Amino acid sequence: MSDPALGLLMLTLIVIVIMMGFPTAFTLMGLGMMFGFIAFYDPSQSWAHNKIFDLMVERTYGAMTNEVLLSILFGKGDSFLRCSNRLRKPPSFRELARWVVAR
Numbered sequence: 001m002s003d004p005a006l007g008l009l010m011l012t013l014i015v016i017v018i019m020m021g022f023p024t025a026f027t028l029m030g031l032g033m034m035f036g037f038i039a040f041y042d043p044s045q046s047w048a049h050n051k052i053f054d055l056m057v058e059r060t061y062g063a064m065t066n067e068v069l070l071s072i073l074f075g076k077g078d079s080f081l082r083c084s085n086r087l088r089k090p091p092s093f094r095e096l097a098r099w100v101v102a103r
Contacts (some may be wrong), residue, residue: 010035 036052
């Protein structure tokens with residue numbers, strides 16, 4: 001299959017699978033794995049020795065060591081951590097009223 005035809009097939013499958021109701025993240029992950037497996041397929045090796053499995057590990061490590069993504073979590077005076085604490089414990093009515101009046 002040619003590259004343009006493979007690209008159109010990928011786009012068509014993404015639209016169809018999302019319209020079927022699957023979450024976007026899982027759709028992109030699954031189709032990326034499937035088409036990555038097709039792209040790096042080598043008939044002389046076993047299917048378990050496909051390069052896509054090595055690339056997945058490298059990509060995961062790259063995301064874990066990305067300083068920009070970590071700065072979102074730990075930047076701005078731990079505002080992310082304070083927001084997560086607010087979500088765990090719902091505010092009382094007085095706290096909500098104080099917040100509305102202050103705005």
